[in-house]
Amino acid sequence: MTVLELDPGLVRRARQMAARAADPVIALARAHTTVAVERAALRLAGITGADTTYRSGDVPWVNRVVDTVREHCGLQHGVAVPAFHALAEHDLASLTELAEATAAGQVRFTVPTGRARTRAARAARTAIARGLRQVDRARTRRDKLIARWGDPPQRPWIYLIVATGDIDEDVVQAANAARAGADIIAVIRSTGQSLLDYVPEGATHHGFAGTYATQENFRIMRAAMDEVSKEVGRYIRVTNYASGLCMPEMAVLAGLERLDMMLNDSMYGILFRDINPIRTFVDQRFSRQVHARAGIIINTGEDNYLTTADAVEAAHTVTVSQLLNERFAHEAGLADGQLGLGHAFEINPELPESFRLELAHALLARSLFPDAPLKWMPPTKHMTGDVFRGYLLDGFFNLAGVLTGQSILLVGMMTEAVVTPFLSDRDLALANVRYVLNAAGKLAEDFTPEPDGFIAKRAQQVLSEAVDLLERIVDDGLLDAIADGTFGLMRRPAEGGKGHDGVVEKAEDYCNPAVDLLEEGATR
Template structure:
């Protein structure tokens, strides 16, 4: 799309410079720390799987067993790779699973090796982790091969549809039918509360609440099912899940190992809406985004959520600020623009005069600020009242805004959003709504030219100006302080509070992590 808003390049450049300055202290903080989740993700790359099923309080993943024991016995300040692979060699185990079983039985005493022992442990760790990286690389190549063979959807935006039964087998049925009905991206919603679990459940699951647990086996089952339906419908159907919460790095690794195509990964969502410790979140998201970059996974950020708690007009500039910060953090972690699915939403109160024009201004601003990013456009939720007819109409306006402003990924809005978990019939009607708009107005953006000095252009300039002003304040006060003051989504989250804070570890001078080295090309 040609530039319609005539944004001042110097203002845009200033906004990006300020976002980089605001993000620099947070990146430095992330580089200086590790977390239990980063160390668990490292061992998952090295091949550890399975769980201790004999534990009386329930299954405990072997990776948690090893990490917790290493931390208790010698700390994680030097990373898990050195003590774990030193113990593997010292006890002559052949796999990390054997090491974990012996750990659970109290047969292993972990220490941080030095000298030649450290060199040997580091070499063994690098070899094992590199094998996991090669699996991720093969999956990326396989995705490219399938897209070349089967083809991408013939139109943009891609149609993104949610399944959320709680049972992976039922999800497979719904996902297949959704793809046949026109969905291009299937998002498997996670079970309620999984983001606050400090472990990843093991195996296939059939008992989630308002969603299905994100596990490696569930990823494998759904990816295989969508590969089958992709061949049937003649286009590559993409799979989405959530690399967020306390296990963000691990789930990113599992997504790479099982060829997921998109993952929800926002730099601040877990802080604001799940009350996860800010430092834990920034450390975890940097590692997870490095994994996404290696795997070629498109991330979806969560700016749409700000507008469910704050007013969509008054807080519009906070969305732009968050998008700029997400862009900076993504680029720093190695994610290029084609993998940067920045989020925004159609959440202005429809009773506000010119609400649709305001939505167009905000959506067009995002499109022109990030021309190469596959933007994810989210449907109305906050002002869905239970009037299904009005809701269906509102979703139609949302779809039209997506077409007019060239959005990349369109999450299908449901007319029963405010009433129940949508039925299959509701999803079918929602898809019909999308298909109608795409068919009737698919190329309308070629003719869409807002008046140069009109309402839409002026509003977009106003929001960008307010975003620059806010970024200047954040640079002066610090991003962590801005979060603590409720700048984003009205949520106040102090840097020392939140869940998972005890899982943050400051790195020692001798910290080594071959996974980070490989991801950063060292």
């Protein structure tokens, strides 16, 4: 694999600065919880279903319990102890029964003390550990199926999107895509779901530009891709979203249903969905702990910065975000092999030497993160609607991916910015990828940029600019840097954004067995 000989001192400095910039935010995340983290803990403990009697739509039982605990005694102590204390007090058999009694106004939640608290905490830990063992079994099952059916024979893995709004139709498109060469199926989420502070129940048949990310939809797609994996003789991976206001819950549901990859970026929701920064950092830490336990590969969202900022001028912000994402991920327990750090082919093709610049940026990422399954994103910003030009541009994107040893290649569509792609569009796009992979083969073995050439110098320049920016962030603070529009030109103040009211500072007696078990790596 081709890598650049970067200045090792500068690389060390970059990681040191990233750690110093991230660590105060990690401390902040450790000191707080959110409604979504508490709901995720109860989901691991086994609560399911929804209250279907609510006038404006179904309300998940987990929301009903967490919201009521917060109303009665606050969430600063965690939801687990009050919930399991009430379960014992009312002699109820399950958390779902507790939710039903809560909805009927029959439960008054309190924070117990003494032996009652010890018993409730022990019962909560036992129930949550049972859920984590289910996550562990799903991970073991994945490993066995990969051993049976095999991984794709080549890298990069081919990543293709389905987005019909009907999970059954998604399955049809996903199966055909896998037969045509796709290795990873990404199920796009219904428009606006990231801003819902609850996870809908059941299968989706009328979504908007995608299906809702629900446990049932996860189960349906994973089961369907298992059948196709058996047919095509390689394990087909499934991707969805652990982002937005329900990031921790999505991570838990993905772990339970054996999804393989999840979009999970430390700052995407802040920048592009205006979700409160503190809420996002607390939620992403817990969600990444779950991903680490489940063996799920995360996909980060640095490619989005280049849709709002210039891909040349802002190249160093992508590198800074990758380094920060790496630090946040490592602290949460993720291994390098789970870091699908994002970057993109988004330089204006009219710019002289644009392809050489793309190679420089891609090789910088590959050289900085040699063991990470980097996710290489296709052109979108400069797709004009000219499908012939777009098809050619996607071919250059595919070639850049081969030359620079990218791990995950999201298939570009010539109809980007024109229509939601048809099956025929996907077929042509996959043909483009197959041609380049077949024709270029192991061309990366023969591609060695000159140490003092254009590509190496450009990569070194971007890395130097990234270190300079990280040093400023260390001085000013990451939250202030985000508020100032450092990333993607989006200004997001620490106290603003959606979901801020769902952030709670932990009390000294805070108890969340899910956090404890994940940090201990324990199974009971």
